[in-house]
Every structure is written in C-alpha cells, then in structure tokens.
Amino acid sequence: MNSLFKETKIKNMGLKNRVVMPPMCMYCAGEDGVVTDWHILHYASRAVGGTALLIVEATGICPEGRISSNDLGLWQDDQIAGMKKLTDAVHANGAKIAVQLNHAGRKCTAEGMDVEAPSAIPFDGESVTPRAMTKADIEETIQQFRQAAERAEKAGFDMVEIHGAHGYLLSEFLSPLTNQRTDEYGGSRENRVRLLGQVIDAVKEVWPEEKPLCVRVSAEDYQEGGNMAEDLAEMLNLVKDKGIDLVDVSTGGVVPAVPNAVKGYQIPHGEKIKKLTGLPVIAGGLVTDPQEAEEIIFSGRADFVYIGRELLRNPYWPLQAANELGVDMAWPKQYERAKPRHK
Ligand SMILES: Cc1cc2nc3c(=O)[nH]c(=O)nc-3n(C[C@H](O)[C@H](O)[C@H](O)COP(=O)(O)O)c2cc1C
Numbered sequence: 001m002n003s004l005f006k007e008t009k010i011k012n013m014g015l016k017n018r019v020v021m022p023p024m025c026m027y028c029a030g031e032d033g034v035v036t037d038w039h040i041l042h043y044a045s046r047a048v049g050g051t052a053l054l055i056v057e058a059t060g061i062c063p064e065g066r067i068s069s070n071d072l073g074l075w076q077d078d079q080i081a082g083m084k085k086l087t088d089a090v091h092a093n094g095a096k097i098a099v100q101l102n103h104a105g106r107k108c109t110a111e112g113m114d115v116e117a118p119s120a121i122p123f124d125g126e127s128v129t130p131r132a133m134t135k136a137d138i139e140e141t142i143q144q145f146r147q148a149a150e151r152a153e154k155a156g157f158d159m160v161e162i163h164g165a166h167g168y169l170l171s172e173f174l175s176p177l178t179n180q181r182t183d184e185y186g187g188s189r190e191n192r193v194r195l196l197g198q199v200i201d202a203v204k205e206v207w208p209e210e211k212p213l214c215v216r217v218s219a220e221d222y223q224e225g226g227n228m229a230e231d232l233a234e235m236l237n238l239v240k241d242k243g244i245d246l247v248d249v250s251t252g253g254v255v256p257a258v259p260n261a262v263k264g265y266q267i268p269h270g271e272k273i274k275k276l277t278g279l280p281v282i283a284g285g286l287v288t289d290p291q292e293a294e295e296i297i298f299s300g301r302a303d304f305v306y307i308g309r310e311l312l313r314n315p316y317w318p319l320q321a322a323n324e325l326g327v328d329m330a331w332p333k334q335y336e337r338a339k340p341r342h343k
Contacts, residue, residue, distance in 0.1 A: 060205025
C-alpha cells in the first residue's frame with residue numbers, strides 16, 4: 001500500500017499525491033516584481049513532472065518586504081495578471097499552486113529600502129541596522145498582507161502560505177533573539193505571536209473560507225535563548241483557531257547559526273509540530289530518496305513532504321519516484337510513450 005502517492009484534500013484543494021515543492025526564490029523578477037517567462041516555465045515544468053502542490057517563492061507584500069530587488073510581488077494590482085498566467089499554466093498541467101506571502105523585515109536587501117524589524121538589531125556585521133517598527137508600521141504591514149492575499153485570490157491561487165520562517169519579519173517577531181520589544185508585541189510567547197495572529201485575521205477577511213491557509217515556521221533557531229519546536233507549537237496553538245489549515249515546517253535563518261544539516265534533520269521538528277498542535281504538516285529538507293519520502297508519510301511523521309533542490313535538479317522526480325515505488329501514476333499524455341512499463 002503506497003502512501004506518498006495517495007490523493008488527499010485540504011479544504012477544497014484536492015491533491016493527487018503528497019509531494020510539495022517548497023517556495024524557492026528564483027531572483028529573476030524585475031524591480032516591478034512581475035512574473036517573467038522563466039517563472040511560467042519553471043513552475044509549469046514541475047506541474048508536468050507530477051508534483052501535487054507548488055508553493056511559489058517568497059512574494060513581497062510591499063517593496064520593502066522583498067528579500068532582493070528581484071523578488072516577485074503582490075503589492076500592486078498590475079502584478080495580478082502575471083500571477084494569473086502562472087496559476088493558469090500550473091492548473092493546465094494538473095497541479096495546485098500556492099503563493100508564499102512575505103515581508104523580509106531586517107533581511108531586506110532590495111536597493112534603497114527603509115529596512116524595518118521588530119527591534120533595531122542587524123542580522124550580522126555586514127547587514128544594515130533596521131529601524132524598529134512603530135505601531136503605525138505594524139498596522140500598515142497587517143493591511144499589506146490582507147491586500148496581497150486579496151490579489152492572490154484574484155490571481156487564482158489555491159492556497160496562501162504566510163511566511164513566518166527563516167528570520168523574515170514575522171519570524172523576527174516570533175523569536176526572542178530578534179524581538180526585544182517591550183510593548184504588547186514583545187516578551188511572552190503570547191505577545192510575540194500577536195502579529196502573526198493579526199496577519200491571519202486580516203488575510204481571513206479576504207481569503208475564501210473554502211480555500212486553505214498555511215503558515216511556514218522555523219521550528220528551531222539553533223542558538224541558545226532562541227525558539228525550539230515546543231515554543232513554535234505553543235505559539236501556533238495560540239492562533240491556530242483563527243484559521244491555520246496546514247503548517248510548513250522548516251528551521252533556521254533567524255540568526256547566522258548554521259545547523260548540522262544531515263539527511264532528515266528537520267523531520268523530527270515537523271513531527272513535533274504535528275503532535276503538539278494537531279495540525280497537518282509539510283516537512284522535509286534534504287529529502288531526495290523516494291523510499292525515504294514514502295517512509296515519512298507512511299509512518300505518519302508528516303502529511304506532506306517537500307522536495308526542494310532535488311526538484312530543481314529533476315522536475316520529473318515524482319514521476320520517477322512513483323515508478324521506483326511501483327505506483328502506476330498517470331503521465332502527461334505527450335510523454336506516455338516514455339513511461340516505464342512494469343511486467
Ligand atoms: C534557491 C532556493 C531558494 C529558496 N527560497 C525560499 C523562499 O523563497 N522561501 C522559503 O520559505 N524557503 C526558501 N528556500 C528554502 C526551501 O524552501 C527549502 O526549505 C530548503 O531548500 C530545504 O529543502 P531541500 O533540502 O529539499 O532543498 C529556498 C531554497 C533554495 C535552495
């Protein structure tokens with residue numbers, strides 16, 4: 001009995017298997033943040049290759065919310081048409097598509113931006129010192145997430161993922177290493193998760209009830225005094241009833257600390273978040289082997305597995321993995337003559 005290629009549903013989003021492409025910046029949009037031909041080719045190829053759900057790279061909710069000058073954006077209406085072309089291309093090739101909405105916070109490197117963060121602490125010796133956000137900045141950011149989600153809906157996305165990981169703005173609020181505020185947004189876990197909760201509330205005002213909402217978190221900061229999976233689980237539990245349907249579990253990126261990244265090192269984080277919150281999770285990191293992916297799903301350690309760099313190397317990974325696991329997966333009809341035949 002195969003688990004990796006079993007279909008499932010989250011709210012109204014039907015998924016043909018459990019393979020997810022995680023968000024990966026392509027750094028090839030122009031300063032206008034608009035989708036290019038590369039994006040269409042890149043994402044549609046992974047749809048052709050059999051991935052069930054593609055999560056589009058970190059997409060700025062405002063110009064200073066971009067990680068680089070070449071990120072995609074959804075901060076203005078003329079960015080909707082390109083995104084619609086992208087969702088149409090992916091849907092036409094049998095996959096579902098989500099967008100990761102991001103504010104880069106202190107890790108914004110786009111040129112000429114007003115870099116802001118919960119507290120005025122730079123990422124490292126080479127980074128700019130961000131400006132500590134005022135209440136008005138925070139309120140503006142919440143509204144920008146709402147407006148970006150509204151545009152994502154108009155562009156035809158099946159799911160939105162709120163980027164709460166890797167030391168970008170929301171993640172900076174979640175971690176005590178980057179959030180040293182003394183107001184209601186800093187200090188206790190309840191305070192540090194307040195902004196994420198308010199962003200979820202604002203997104204839910206415009207995001208259709210029948211479509212899922214996902215949050216990506218860094219479940220460990222890899223530095224003393226930072227967050228661990230248990231902290232993230234506790235914070236997610238405080239806001240999950242606002243409407244989190246899925247958690248995309250990653251780690252790190254909040255401070256320069258580098259984890260000992262060995263095969264499967266983040267799977268226990270996913271497992272903990274799933275167990276402690278009761279929410280379905282996407283887990284992964286350095287997963288390349290079909291048997292390993294199958295085992296993660298079969299054992300119930302995660303509900304979905306993300307395959308990142310391996311899908312950059314090989315867009316047809318799911319078709320090949322199905323073959324290796326002895327699963328009869330439908331191939332694109334144009335490629336059917338190349339499908340391996342089992343005796
Ligand atoms: C080129 C590249 C760009 C990435 N961009 C993002 C991003 O935009 N948002 C995000 O949450 N993670 C990003 N990541 C992290 C991936 O989503 C994923 O968590 C990481 O690559 C680990 O999975 P893997 O070992 O299967 O590649 C990026 C990774 C790569 C390699």
